[in-house]
Structure formats: C-alpha cells, structure tokens
Amino acid sequence: MSLLTLQAPAKINLTLDILSARPDGYHEMEMVMQSVSLADRIRLDWGFPGGIRAESGLRFLPNDKGNLAVAAALAFRRATGQDWRDLRISIDKAIPVCAGTAGGSSDAAAVLRGLNWLTGAGLSPMELARIGEEVGSDVPYCVLGTTALAKGRGEQLTPLPSLPPCWIVLCKPHFSISTPALFREWDRKKKHLRPDTKGVLAALDQGDLIGVARRVFNVFEAVLPPHQRRVIEGIKNAMIQAGALGSAMSGSGPTVFGLFDREDLAQQAVQTLSETQEEVFLTRPLAEPPAPAAEPAE
Numbered sequence: 001m002s003l004l005t006l007q008a009p010a011k012i013n014l015t016l017d018i019l020s021a022r023p024d025g026y027h028e029m030e031m032v033m034q035s036v037s038l039a040d041r042i043r044l045d046w047g048f049p050g051g052i053r054a055e056s057g058l059r060f061l062p063n064d065k066g067n068l069a070v071a072a073a074l075a076f077r078r079a080t081g082q083d084w085r086d087l088r089i090s091i092d093k094a095i096p097v098c099a100g101t102a103g104g105s106s107d108a109a110a111v112l113r114g115l116n117w118l119t120g121a122g123l124s125p126m127e128l129a130r131i132g133e134e135v136g137s138d139v140p141y142c143v144l145g146t147t148a149l150a151k152g153r154g155e156q157l158t159p160l161p162s163l164p165p166c167w168i169v170l171c172k173p174h175f176s177i178s179t180p181a182l183f184r185e186w187d188r189k190k191k192h193l194r195p196d197t198k199g200v201l202a203a204l205d206q207g208d209l210i211g212v213a214r215r216v217f218n219v220f221e222a223v224l225p226p227h228q229r230r231v232i233e234g235i236k237n238a239m240i241q242a243g244a245l246g247s248a249m250s251g252s253g254p255t256v257f258g259l260f261d262r263e264d265l266a267q268q269a270v271q272t273l274s275e276t277q278e279e280v281f282l283t284r285p286l287a288e289p290p291a292p293a294a295e296p297a298e
C-alpha cells in the first residue's frame with residue numbers, strides 16, 4: 001500500500017465571459033482563472049482494500065463515482081489501461097461546497113496528479129488535463145492551476161504570467177445558485193456587458209495588480225435573481241470600502257472575492273465581513289502548482 005497527501009486548491013475567476021451559446025448546448029467561455037491558497041487536503045491510500053471510494057465525513061457528499069474525486073480515479077485507470085482495484089480517497093474539505101470556487105474539480109485534479117505519481121504513469125500535465133475533461137469542465141484548469149486563460153468549455157488552456165503577490169479575501173454568502181438557471185438567463189438576455197479580458201491579459205503581462213483588479217468582472221452577476229444580486233453587490237461594496245482594489249463574484253457564485261495590496265486591509269475586511277457572513281477566508285494567489293507529498297507506507 002502507498003500513501004500520498006496532496007493539496008487541492010480553490011480557484012477564482014478574475015474574469016468570466018460567455019462568447020456564445022453552442023449548438024451542442026454548451027457555451028463558449030473565456031475566463032481568466034487564478035488558484036488560491038485555500039485548499040482541501042487529499043490523502044490517497046493506494047491499495048487499501050474496498051475498491052475505489054471517497055471519505056469526507058460530510059453526509060451530503062457522495063462516496064462513490066458521484067464524487068468527482070472517485071470519477072477522476074476511474075477516468076485515470078481507464079485512460080492508462082491500468083488494472084489496480086483499490087484506492088481510498090480521504091478528503092478533508094476546507095473549500096466551501098457549491099461556491100463557484102471549483103472545490104470538487106480541484107479534488108478530482110489532485111487525484112489525477114496523485115495517481116500519476118503513485119502509479120509511475122509519467123503523464124504530462126496536459127495529458128492529465130485531457131483525462132480531466134471527461135470528469136468536469138473546470139478539472140483541466142485545476143490540473144494546471146496558477147494563472148491561466150481558459151476557453152471553450154474550460155478545457156483550452158493558456159498559462160499566463162502570475163498575478164502579482166496580493167491578498168485575496170473570499171466571502172461565500174449562505175445560499176446556492178443554480179448554474180443552469182444562470183446560463184438560461186444569459187441566453188434569454190439580448191445585450192451583455194463584457195469583461196475587458198484583453199486589458200486583464202495586458203495588466204498580467206506588465207505585473208500590474210491595480211490594472212487587473214480594476215477589470216475583474218463576471219457576466220453572471222447581471223443575470224442573478226434580484227435578491228441574490230443585492231447580497232452579492234453588498235459584499236462587493238463592503239470589500240471596496242475595506243480597501244479592496246477590485247471585487248467580483250467567482251464562477252457561478254455565490255463566492256465573492258476582493259483583491260488587496262495590503263494585508264492589514266485584507267484582515268480588516270475579513271473581520272468586518274465575518275460580522276454578517278459565516279464563510280470568510282483570507283488567501284494568497286498560488287504561483288506554483290502544489291507538489292504531492294509522500295508519506296511513509298503503513
């Protein structure tokens with residue numbers, strides 16, 4: 001039996017744009033993604049008897065192939081033609097669930113990276129990302145991590161220069177948002193305000209944090225139901241009042257992030273937001289994908 005522990009970091013969308021609706025029912029996306037230091041901890045016990053299963057201690061998360069981590073292990077085994085049977089995936093969740101921060105996709109990506117290491121398959125990150133495509137749209141990005149432009153359904157990835165060092169406050173209000181309902185609302189609306197993605201790419205090239213922060217933007221915010229939009233706007237305003245250089249919703253929400261160039265202001269924002277919200281986190285952007293850490297075999 002072999003053991004491995006891995007970090008599975010959350011992501012935020014510095015931008016989220018929809019370019020068009022596709023005939024196959026999906027949408028052409030264009031997103032600038034950033035991984036952050038808030039992370040689930042994944043432990044792989046490869047060879048632990050009992051088939052492939054996940055344990056998280058959370059009753060509302062599936063243990064079988066409904067868990068993205070298990071789905072990733074099955075996809076990896078299929079793609080590599082390997083014939084091992086047993087894997088216990090222990091997930092210590094820190095990333096809020098259904099939050100627009102890709103917690104499940106990141107767990108899946110960590111399993112792909114971990115199995116690649118444990119089984120000695122020697123696949124490249126791009127090959128792992130391709131396996132991840134069948135598990136979920138955000139999985140390929142989560143395999144690569146750091147700062148990247150994601151297009152198509154999210155599987156066409158271009159690595160970008162790192163976001164300059166900063167502090168990122170995450171705040172998840174206590175409701176969940178239906179992603180299909182947001183896409184339907186977007187389809188119904190004729191006109192859309194769009195992010196300045198080119199401007200964000202240029203600012204990243206120049207290492208210009210303020211230039212990035214001023215352009216963070218998510219097209220889903222405009223199609224939220226009014227009561228949810230009010231809450232999101234309220235959190236964004238609180239971030240800006242606390243000194244954030246920019247603030248937007250991540251993914252299909254409801255997590256809102258704020259970018260800060262000063263730690264003291266970010267910490268103050270965490271304190272203020274925590275007075276009304278339960279899930280508030282102070283994080284940093286990740287410039288390197290997290291490496292697997294081996295543990296001695298039991």
Ligand code: ATP
Pocket residue numbers: 060061062066067068069091096097098099100101102103104105107108138251252253
């Ligand atoms: P994204 O930002 O990619 O849209 P999200 O943050 O909105 O993701 P997740 O927390 O990744 O949402 O998961 C959403 C759904 O996936 C939930 O219904 C959850 O039950 C299911 N799920 C399956 N496996 C996992 C996992 N390992 N962690 C979290 N959710 C999981």
